Amino acid sequence: MRIVRHQEFGAPSVLRVEEADTPVPGPGQVLIRTEAVGVNFAEVQRRQGIPIGGPATLPGSPGGDVAGTVVALGEGVTRVGVGDRVVTGVGSDGYAEYVVNRADWLFPIPDGIDAGQATSLPIPAQTAYHVIVTAARMRPGESVLITAAAGGIGHLLVQLAKALGAGRIIAAASSRDKLDFAASLGADLTVDYSEDGWDERILAATGGRGADVVLETVGGSVLTASVGLIAPFGRMVVYGTASGEVPAVDVADIFDNRTVMGFSMWGVMAHRPEAMAEGAKRLLELVASGEVRPVVHAELPLERAAEAHALMEDRSQLGRVVLVP
Known part of the structure; x- marks a missing residue:
């Protein structure tokens, strides 16, 4: 599969598309085929070598908010099934065609919003x-x-x-x-x-x-x-x-x-995990009612990840910047 990584800290141009093995879900995990991944400013800072939410390490592989379809289940997963459309936040290896994450960290994608909009639900x-x-x-x-x-x-x-x-x-x-x-x-x-x-x-x-x-x-x-x-x-x-x-x-x-x-x-995730479920429930209600509507500024292919980061650095976007494998 294709995945975006960087071997050094620096400008957006350090981001490169590489080939990697498709990950295999372990116990309690699922494999998601990516439809869209939201770009977060924290990943821009980590690419620059700034530690945000943990150390900035090399080689780097940006995380993000991944929306897509569940294509495989790890042992013990029962709350979602193959074919479900979900969105989740991942700490690394997010700019990729396939992503693995814990089944209990998934949002269902509400009716009426597309994958790009759905990437706003986990972290932003x-x-x-x-x-x-x-x-x-x-x-x-x-x-x-x-x-x-x-x-x-x-x-x-x-x-x-x-x-x-x-x-x-x-x-x-x-x-x-x-x-x-x-x-x-x-x-x-x-x-x-x-x-x-x-x-x-x-x-x-x-x-x-x-x-x-x-x-x-x-x-x-x-x-x-x-x-x-x-x-x-x-x-x-x-x-x-x-x-x-x-x-x-x-x-x-x-x-x-x-x-x-x-x-x-x-x-919040570390010390108030119960608040995450409360927030997810309320957010899904507000999105379903139309009171909150994520806006996508730009959708770019993985090969243009550097351009996506440049948009974020310039702070010129109106809403969300999204990568599409």
């Missing part, structure tokens, strides 16, 4: 759900500020905030196209954080109060400015640093009953 949608529900504990009527609001996770956060009853949804992104996209998904106010004074515009629009919930993943100066946009008794959840810059937070800025917390999806 679970991350979005647990950022806003488990970490931020958003309550109906609260205002929410979402940075990188047009990305693979951000565009889901906008829709989740709306579906869960947020009061005012403020979307921040770095271009007019991204802001228009976020508005089309339900954002009430959009602000370009590449422009000077963007945070002051948000404060002015909120009567100097800021947002009850701030969901931040850019890092750098955007993170620093976002601390000042937390309303009294509000919560900011930092779930990534796409810019690669991790500034220090001055505790003096949060003494006014403000909370800043970090979030890791790996932490």
Whole structure:
């Protein structure tokens, strides 16, 4: 089978398609014939040699969210059968024609969405759900500020905030196209954080109060400015640093009953596994109802994996970037 790997850290061009044996499912595992695999920013960072959720090692073989059809079962698997269409997140060997993973880590693909859209369900949608529900504990009527609001996770956060009853949804992104996209998904106010004074515009629009919930993943100066946009008794959840810059937070800025917390999806999987099933159930309901609709920006063949990573690095996508074997 074909699989994408890299033998060194570096630019997207280090990604190469190689030939490998088709994996064999062990006890409790299934073999999936891949229809689409979602590209996550964490894999871009690991390709660069940045350890995210674990060490970045060589040779590297990116993981991702794989949607496809079950073609073989390992010993003891009963909850799914051959022919079932499923989606799952894998930590490595994900950009491939066939993938093996645990049977208890599978989502059924809901009716009405295609394989590319389904790749949003395991990691991006679970991350979005647990950022806003488990970490931020958003309550109906609260205002929410979402940075990188047009990305693979951000565009889901906008829709989740709306579906869960947020009061005012403020979307921040770095271009007019991204802001228009976020508005089309339900954002009430959009602000370009590449422009000077963007945070002051948000404060002015909120009567100097800021947002009850701030969901931040850019890092750098955007993170620093976002601390000042937390309303009294509000919560900011930092779930990534796409810019690669991790500034220090001055505790003096949060003494006014403000909370800043970090979030890791790996932490939820390790310490709150029961929350994964809860999130999966709720997400499938929201997708089935049409309240949350994953958007695919581009579908590219495996041979163009480098182009997919370049899109992610440029942060130019509106929604999800997907590879198709």
